[in-house]
Amino acid sequence: MDAAEKKTALRMIPYGLYVLTAESGDELGAATVNWVTQASFEPPLVVVGVKTDSGVYAVLQKSRAFALNVLGKGQQGLAFTFFKPAQRDGDAISGEKFRRGATGSPILASTPAFVDCRVVEIVARGDHAVVVGEVVDAGVARQPEGRADDATLWLKDLGEKTFYGG
Amino acid sequence: MDAAEKKTALRMIPYGLYVLTAESGDELGAATVNWVTQASFEPPLVVVGVKTDSGVYAVLQKSRAFALNVLGKGQQGLAFTFFKPAQRDGDAISGEKFRRGATGSPILASTPAFVDCRVVEIVARGDHAVVVGEVVDAGVARQPEGRADDATLWLKDLGEKTFYGG
Numbered sequence: 338m339d340a341a342e343k344k345t346a347l348r349m350i351p352y353g354l355y356v357l358t359a360e361s362g363d364e365l366g367a368a369t370v371n372w373v374t375q376a377s378f379e380p381p382l383v384v385v386g387v388k389t390d391s392g393v394y395a396v397l398q399k400s401r402a403f404a405l406n407v408l409g410k411g412q413q414g415l416a417f418t419f420f421k422p423a424q425r426d427g428d429a430i431s432g433e434k435f436r437r438g439a440t441g442s443p444i445l446a447s448t449p450a451f452v453d454c455r456v457v458e459i460v461a462r463g464d465h466a467v468v469v470g471e472v473v474d475a476g477v478a479r480q481p482e483g484r485a486d487d488a489t490l491w492l493k494d495l496g497e498k499t500f501y502g503g
Numbered sequence: 504m505d506a507a508e509k510k511t512a513l514r515m516i517p518y519g520l521y522v523l524t525a526e527s528g529d530e531l532g533a534a535t536v537n538w539v540t541q542a543s544f545e546p547p548l549v550v551v552g553v554k555t556d557s558g559v560y561a562v563l564q565k566s567r568a569f570a571l572n573v574l575g576k577g578q579q580g581l582a583f584t585f586f587k588p589a590q591r592d593g594d595a596i597s598g599e600k601f602r603r604g605a606t607g608s609p610i611l612a613s614t615p616a617f618v619d620c621r622v623v624e625i626v627a628r629g630d631h632a633v634v635v636g637e638v639v640d641a642g643v644a645r646q647p648e649g650r651a652d653d654a655t656l657w658l659k660d661l662g663e664k665t666f667y668g669g
Contacts, residue, residue, distance in 0.1 A: 350541060
């Protein structure tokens, strides 16, 4: 396999950006992720590729729950904030206010939509784990005008040369 | 959970379009899919949400292999072709020429890139199965200019109101 062709072919997959959050006891994890797809309508399932040495992965394995906070167009700053390790301060994570969703996972106040999931399966076979979640709650704070996916911050919105995994 | 909010939140996930192919003995499956994400760098893993009552799902369970043929900008016609059941005619599927990749999976001649995968795990918990594949070969027929993901046909390119799952 040609490494350059593999890289280019995989970079042809387009992505949105999300802040993945989880909480267990007094441990809280939050990280920007892009490897996300829906994977079933009924029950509604989503899949997230989560770095196995990340804080949020350690937390969601305990909580067996997570939320995906969908970043909106213009929220590049928030994406970069959660590339760094999350810091909790009262009812804020890295300066972003949150509440707890149906599963107890943190729902950010400033993002346009979220899905709140319980973990139904984890396939850990690489540097990122395939985390399968069943959507148990979802919310839209700002109804998108036009296509819903156009309201989402895309990986390509971070800059011409920015690619990211997990 | 509010069904309309769930639908909108999940539709905020942007997608590309791919023709998923598999072959086992004299059975061949091919279908347009969009629920795709990378899920690990090392080993390189991808995840596809595959309709459990589809022909291609029956085939890839036997072959334990599949290819994702990445559709390029302008290939809307090909996306619609593979929404319909695939028909084989010699070295063509539904009119599209193919060759066999490293895993034996059909690689379409007219798409700009492919990843060829062996199935490493299937999580079947809904109307679509989470199929985890390890990339064993990949190829790029036409090197993208600019960002690789801009060269891909996006779900939104099929029309303002077109959404699709699997």
